[in-house]
Amino acid sequence: MATREFKLPDVGEGLTEAEIVGWLVEEGDRVSEDQPVAEAETDKAVVEVPSPVDGTVKEIRAEAGEVVPVGEVIIVFETEGGEAAGEPETERPEPEAAEEGAAEEVPGGGTEEVTTPEGRVFAAPSARRLARELGVDIAEVEGSGPGGRVSDADVRAHAESAGEEAAGAAETPRSPEAAVESAESATRRVSDDGAETAGATASMAVESAERDRTLAAPATRRLAEERGVDLNAIPTDEERDGRPFVKPEQVVAYAEAQEEARAADADAASAASEAYEGAEDERVPYRGIRRTIGTQMARSKYTAPHVTHHDEVDVTELVAVRGELKEVAAERGVSLTFMPFVIEAVVAALREFPYLNSTLDEEAEEIVLRRDYNVGVAVATDAGLMVPVIRNADRKGMLQLSSELGELVERARERTISREEMQGGTFTITNFGAIGGEYATPIINYPETAILGLGAIKKKPRVVESDASAHRENGAAVSGEVVPRYVMTLSLSIDHRVIDGAQAAAFTNRVMEYLENPSLLLLE
Template identity: 55%
Template sequence: MVREFKLPDVGEGVAEGELLEWHVEPGDTVSEDQVVADVETDKAVVDVPSPVNGTVRELLAEPGDVVPVGEVIITFDVEGEAPEESEGGAAAETGTETDAAGEAGAAPDDAGETAESSVNGKGGRVFAAPSARRLARELGVDITGVDGSGPGGRVTESDVRAAAEGGDSAGSEAGESDDGKQLKSAVSRIDDGDSGGNKSSVGDGLQSAVSRVDDGEGGEPGGAAPESGAAASVEAAGRERTLAAPATRQVAEDLGVDIDDVPTDEVRDGQAFVDEAAVREYAEVQQRAQAADAEALADAADAGEAGATAESAEAGASGADDAATGAVEAAKGDRREPYSGMRRTIGQAMERSKFTAPHVTHHEKVDATALVETREKLKERADERGVKLTYVPFVMKAVVAALDEHPVLNTQLDEDNEEIVFKSDRNVGVAAATEAGLMVPVVESVDEKGLLQLASEVNELVSKARERSIAREEMQGGTFTITNFGAIGGEYATPIINYPETAILGLGAIEERPVAEDGEVVARDVLPLSLSVDHRVVDGADAARFVETLKEYLEDPTLLLLE
């Protein structure tokens, strides 16, 4: 029988993952727990194991695709395993009703594909990669009505494009109304830059179609909008409850979208499920429709020149689309790469922190001469024990000592309950630059560990982060963060807080600088510090006092022996 395998929930709160690499191909024999793919979720790369002993039948996602948790990514042929309901294979296993097994002439070997294709139409699944599904949404094509030319009837991107160009969408096959087809056709021509021959009819058709979608058939307010294509995205779903990841809800809020209005055919635990792509698509189509409607009405007032109608509508729709999506024109020689996976996760976290917590940064210089000398004395002893001793463990110990005296910097703001939470733990995150972006491994209970143990743990965690083998839980639970940009070069910066923490310390490069001492200029090792704080919780005076205490410990590291 055919066994479908869905992308599992590989971490708490993860709603999707980017497929990085397949380790198998169709026809390969696999054993249970054999790694078949690498998937990146949030800030970690995880192995996806096979759930069965069998043969790979089909790969349903491509490297680079962002796949929602719960979506089928691979199918297996499993011998000696009885079907759960019928020879419908994958459809029976997922609970999809099918009568494929009863169709005359349906061969047993084709049962899996027949089951999938038999439920196409309304709410059924089709074989299609996520990239093909995204393209279908962008072009306003109902993918359930597209005939697939790939293996086993799989719908490819070329199939979707052909359907869009030839009007072969499920909307027309399923009896889509003339209003929906007019709107879809008009929007499609405007998006594609079609300026030939029929400009006036494009504008008129768009104005008429948008008007009927907004006002209902026959001019009655609240009338039903078409059920597919671009028009379906314009109509609000109006559900009472919707499942979505917290990040998706934040995106909806930022875009001014009611998440219960976002159309979706995906269901989780009996409830409608919406992902970020659907939210953004809905917002863009709403904005595009509004802009096109306004443009069409404006064109109608200047109907004397038929050729100007479509040209104006094209410019208006294009401008509105660029404004809504933040589109960037690429010149010849420019290179594009996907803003996805870990890079997108980092970007979203930075955006949330910067626009949630009002940042204030306090800069200071530390005479690190004694610190440099102390490290030099201990470095040889650390080497003998197989530990690389950097300045970071010293700073970590100094930070937790200063936090004991200034606990307001070891806090989190509970906005829901309107309370400041003073954390009892001293868990320090250490930002690490990797090829995939910035990661923040967390060293727990720094106040309970010695320098060599801290050095060993930091080195191990940073190494795991750069090898992309670090576990998700090893980057959680931090209460304060240190970022050492001086290791690359630089003096001062304005670090972004690792939200929901309220402070982050940036370390500049330790360099020998001229310093005035007892009326003379002498050379001293100087360490620049940059402390960013959440000004809702931490006042500037609190930040300054914390840095002054930190300076005492860094300028005289022997004080750390008392801690």
């Protein structure tokens, strides 16, 4: 047997550390070369760490959630034979493709069932991560993929099924007999001195509602007044002249029971208050993607003097065109959104206003006008804001832009996107309108010099010119009528060191022109 220590590799450019999100193997598991054994979070995404050898996991040296420097040993493998670790072995373990329940081809065209070591669950990294977030035991999830592999959909279905079962159990009504038994059990609890407890107090309230007069001696009535109790609420089995009769000792017992109940309520309220006041704040580690976002935003905000230009555009024609093309795109397997139209409009405007597609080389004291049109689109994920980049957007058609954007967004949200796919942008678009906003002051994705924010598309009243509506006001000819139109708001932030306000306004006007008349994009 030979051992092989495996150090955390540099899984990203300039990376000095990474957080071990979770292990995909356990000590004693057999692994094959290139099989994912762990998930590590870099400053941009979660990546899989593959095994460098065929062998057995001997020791795991890093805990899930631990931040490990690059180059530190995180796992030790044991390989068979005297070969150097990492070299091919005489007998290779079963490949990962032969998962539990998977059918493997055999000579003659048949299949045979291949099983895996007991307790091993095959699941996509995103499915394991989702299971942790939803509090689902991945071992209990039934996989629908090849060989029983667990997918994200399987985890969600299991979580929803478990939630429905829990809700059904909570809503199952008790039988009348059970309800009566519960009520009788509550009212049978009596203290040592004969005073009835809270359950009996409820019974007293019912009994008092049926009594409109209770007999008692004058001294007993004075005692009841002094103790602040209602004679009609005190339970009694004695009667005088056919009416309930209360004795002094019953008043005392009832009053003491009431005082004990009030004291218990006060103690419970005090305990609850102390528990609330003593609750500790939750502390969430500021690292990984969140720390990277914070560092980048602070650098941009404190380096580039931001100015934001706001405007709004009538996109009624764009809504109509997109509606017509949506079904055609769907037939080709593409989900067509408004974003590809905006990207096309932005690229067309950037050609005319190149300073908005630039960077500032402070050391050389030069403004670099970029010749590539690499458009980044901000995407909100559970881990924070990510910006996938569509390279050479000026060379791609509407359907290609839409398809590529959809794939990038999906990988960003699943945390499987690579660093390279989020680098090299020249201009960024952020769609805060997707969650209901209209205006914002987006922060530039440094070292770019501009970012365009899109607000929600809403119906608003607008004056539309029309010959039929022409009339005269105060001696002047006036035309136009108020009609509902689809309107989208724009927020363009610029680096004022490079771009002037007039340039920003002119650029925005050109983008608006293309969005108001999407047919103009056919000429670009």
